[in-house]
Amino acid sequence: MIPDFEYAFYLWTSYGIFAAVIAWQFVQPRLRKRRIEAEVREERALQTGSYE
Amino acid sequence: MTPTRKKRLTLVGLIVLGVSAATVVAITALQDNMLFFVTPSDVHAQTLPPDRQIRLGGLVADGTVSRDPDSLAVTFGVTDGAHDVKVSFNGILPDLFREGQGVIAHGFMDESGVFRAHEVLARHDETYMPPEVMRALEEAGHPMEASMPR
Amino acid sequence: MIWKTIKVNFHRLGSPPTFYRLAQVLAPWLWAGFAVCAAIGLYQALYVVPPDYQQSDSFRILYIHVPAAWQAMAGYVVMAILAVIALVWRIRTVEIMAMAGAPIGAAFTFICLATGSLWGRPMWGTWWAWDARLTSMLVLLFIYLGIMGLYAAFEDRRKGARVACILILVGIVNIPIIHFSVEWWTTLHQGATIRLFSGESTMHESMMPPLIWMTIAVKLMFGAALLDRSRNDLLDQDRRKGWVQARLGESA
Numbered sequence: 001m002i003p004d005f006e007y008a009f010y011l012w013t014s015y016g017i018f019a020a021v022i023a024w025q026f027v028q029p030r031l032r033k034r035r036i037e038a039e040v041r042e043e044r045a046l047q048t049g050s051y052e
Numbered sequence: 053m054t055p056t057r058k059k060r061l062t063l064v065g066l067i068v069l070g071v072s073a074a075t076v077v078a079i080t081a082l083q084d085n086m087l088f089f090v091t092p093s094d095v096h097a098q099t100l101p102p103d104r105q106i107r108l109g110g111l112v113a114d115g116t117v118s119r120d121p122d123s124l125a126v127t128f129g130v131t132d133g134a135h136d137v138k139v140s141f142n143g144i145l146p147d148l149f150r151e152g153q154g155v156i157a158h159g160f161m162d163e164s165g166v167f168r169a170h171e172v173l174a175r176h177d178e179t180y181m182p183p184e185v186m187r188a189l190e191e192a193g194h195p196m197e198a199s200m201p202r
Numbered sequence: 203m204i205w206k207t208i209k210v211n212f213h214r215l216g217s218p219p220t221f222y223r224l225a226q227v228l229a230p231w232l233w234a235g236f237a238v239c240a241a242i243g244l245y246q247a248l249y250v251v252p253p254d255y256q257q258s259d260s261f262r263i264l265y266i267h268v269p270a271a272w273q274a275m276a277g278y279v280v281m282a283i284l285a286v287i288a289l290v291w292r293i294r295t296v297e298i299m300a301m302a303g304a305p306i307g308a309a310f311t312f313i314c315l316a317t318g319s320l321w322g323r324p325m326w327g328t329w330w331a332w333d334a335r336l337t338s339m340l341v342l343l344f345i346y347l348g349i350m351g352l353y354a355a356f357e358d359r360r361k362g363a364r365v366a367c368i369l370i371l372v373g374i375v376n377i378p379i380i381h382f383s384v385e386w387w388t389t390l391h392q393g394a395t396i397r398l399f400s401g402e403s404t405m406h407e408s409m410m411p412p413l414i415w416m417t418i419a420v421k422l423m424f425g426a427a428l429l430d431r432s433r434n435d436l437l438d439q440d441r442r443k444g445w446v447q448a449r450l451g452e453s454a
Contacts, residue, residue, distance in 0.1 A: 003248060005259035007324050014317040015244075018266040021309050022423060026233070029430035036434065040441050040450055060290045067371050075375045086387045088333035109388060146327030148256065156390060173326045178395040180261060181406035182252035 089156045092135040108137060108167055109156040109175065117151055130155065130167070141169040148174035216293040218436050219445040225429035232426035236419050243415030251409050263321045268396075269416040270313040274342060275377055277307040277424055282374045285367035295436065297363035300370065301353050302431035306424055308346035315339060326390060334383035335391035338376060345373040359439055
């Protein structure tokens with residue numbers, strides 16, 4: 001399944017770094033969006049006094 | 053386009069132009085320092101002060117590699133086609149090191165005209181092909197010639 | 203007539219709610235396209251293409267190193283175009299997009315430098331060398347980080363964006379330097395393999411497909427991440443405005 005490569009350490013570390021960085025680029029905006037939305041809801045709840 | 057925007061666009065153009073001009077001047081002035089290595093011809097053409105550390109780049113000349121059987125010491129010729137320099141090195145060579153391969157040696161010329169390297173790097177060329185293609189080329193009588201580092 | 207339609211749509215895009223909605227629809231498709239192209243590219247890179255005659259399997263690092271390097275540079279050019287539009291027309295969504303490109307460009311520059319180092323160790327015999335190509339790529343990373351820092355340093359986001367846009371324009375001179383460094387000076391880094399305009403590419407055609415797939419993949423990914431990040435910045439800056447309140451109202 002996993003091919004047996006020469007220089008396997010360098011190869012897999014490279015692909016690992018690529019995967020990790022791309023994954024972070026995908027996850028980070030989603031986490032931030034959730035945080036901003038939570039803050040906006042919180043603020044609104046404080047102003048109107050009503051928690052939805 | 054409104055006059056204000058035209059003015060801003062001109063300003064943007066001037067910024068890019070100015071920075072480009074400054075950069076051209078700077079890298080022209082620093083030309084020699086931007087070179088990572090010099091060639092055997094450069095070494096031949098100018099008498100370098102002894103003990104001055106330089107990087108020498110070229111191809112490992114065919115049939116010049118001789119290894120000391122008891123240690124890591126090795127000597128080989130580095131050529132750029134026009135001139136050759138003899139290099140002596142004591143250490144582990146990179147995997148790509150072989151005759152005809154581009155290499156860069158860091159060290160200095162000693163009094164006897166031998167380049168004493170304390171580090172040897174391989175320089176892989178920009179050609180990529182499968183081993184079978186390489187063999188086919190050799191059998192057809194067109195072996196790949198290692199490209200000359202510039 | 204057509205010109206007018208383009209102009210109207212261009213201005214409509216400048217409106218945050220319209221841009222937000224468009225980005226929301228477009229980004230998932232770009233991510234999906236990235237996933238498909240990257241899956242094909244990675245499969246070919248790791249299972250299909252033969253090893254190199256000289257570098258053996260280590261050359262497979264090329265399939266992420268080179269697309270990342272190209273994207274780091276292409277992303278910068280995109281940012282520079284956005285910066286010109288932002289500075290001349292002062293469209294807020296464009297300012298935000300120009301700024302959102304920096305962390306993604308920095309990410310690709312980092313991938314390029316890290317994988318290049320992991321390639322250099324076994325092939326050249328060193329992790330790093332201060333040659334013109336490697337150094338100018340490191341400078342690109344610092345420029346990206348500088349843009350992010352400058353933008354963040356201003357209390358007024360729009361002012362910060364404009365100042366950072368000027369830095370983008372100043373930094374654009376580095377892009378041709380990176381590209382031509384291997385021709386202008388002697389470097390440890392080898393010359394260009396893939397040539398679009400001058401001469402033949404020196405890579406065997408059997409090794410080309412994964413490079414093409416991965417290049418398309420990272421281009422789509424850049425677009426997707428750019429929209430995601432711009433959207434968040436709009437949401438963050440406009441959190442007290444009606445359109446955000448209305449959006450969150452309906453999704454709450």
